[in-house]
Amino acid sequence: MSNVNLNISELDQSLLVKLDQYIASLEDPNNSLINVLHKAQQIFGYIPHNLQLYISRKVGVSAARVNGVVSFYSYFTEKKTGKNVVSVCMGTACYVKGAGDILKELLKQLNVEKNDVSEDTLFTVKDVRCIGACGLAPVVTVGEKVYGHVTKDMVKDIINTYKERG
Numbered sequence: 001m002s003n004v005n006l007n008i009s010e011l012d013q014s015l016l017v018k019l020d021q022y023i024a025s026l027e028d029p030n031n032s033l034i035n036v037l038h039k040a041q042q043i044f045g046y047i048p049h050n051l052q053l054y055i056s057r058k059v060g061v062s063a064a065r066v067n068g069v070v071s072f073y074s075y076f077t078e079k080k081t082g083k084n085v086v087s088v089c090m091g092t093a094c095y096v097k098g099a100g101d102i103l104k105e106l107l108k109q110l111n112v113e114k115n116d117v118s119e120d121t122l123f124t125v126k127d128v129r130c131i132g133a134c135g136l137a138p139v140v141t142v143g144e145k146v147y148g149h150v151t152k153d154m155v156k157d158i159i160n161t162y163k164e165r166g
Contacts, residue, residue: 007049007053008050008054010050011044011054012044015043015044016054018043019036019040019043019055019058020058022039022043023059029058029059030059033059033065036058036059037070037076038075045080045081046077046078046079046081047077047078048079049067052066052070052078074128074129079115082117082122083121083122083123083162084123084124084142084143084162085123085124085142085143086106086140086158087126087127087128087140087141087142088103088106088126088128088138088139088140089127089128089129089130089131089133089138089140090103090127090128090130091129091130091131093134093137093138094131094137094138094139095138097137097138098138098151098152099127099137099138099139101152102140102150102152103127105152105155106155106159109159110125110159112124114127120163122162122163122166123159131146133146133148136149137149142158142161142162
């Protein structure tokens with residue numbers, strides 16, 4: 001058990017205070033697990049196992065339940081990500097319109113493997129099942145920004161937009 005406590009102590013305490021304040025503001029934290037996880041990811045940028053254990057204790061649910069939710073929903077991540085998360089839709093409409101080639105081009109230009117952080121820590125590239133914007137296929141998102149009708153030729157400009165912002 002002390003190993004678990006050691007892992008929790010490795011979390012940024014100032015960020016834990018923010019999460020604790022959010023949890024304390026909830027009327028029923030036990031039935032607000034997804035909201036708590038969204039807030040945790042917003043605060044920490046990801047939800048590692050030690051943070052999942054902390055959340056399970058704070059809201060009174062099993063660690064297995066917390067991990068089940070985190071691993072089921074593609075929105076949540078257990079690994080640190082780059083400042084900009086680039087998602088390539090691989091749903092049927094996007095895939096048949098070249099999403100696979102766009103994904104390969106992004107990985108090549110950023111010199112990164114899928115789901116890893118680029119060397120400059122600015123990017124993480126991942127594929128997602130469906131973004132729900134089939135009429136814009138193929139679709140790429142960077143954070144909340146949606147790019148539709150993306151071609152391989154557009155990849156460099158998209159990347160440069162976020163490199164310039166740092």
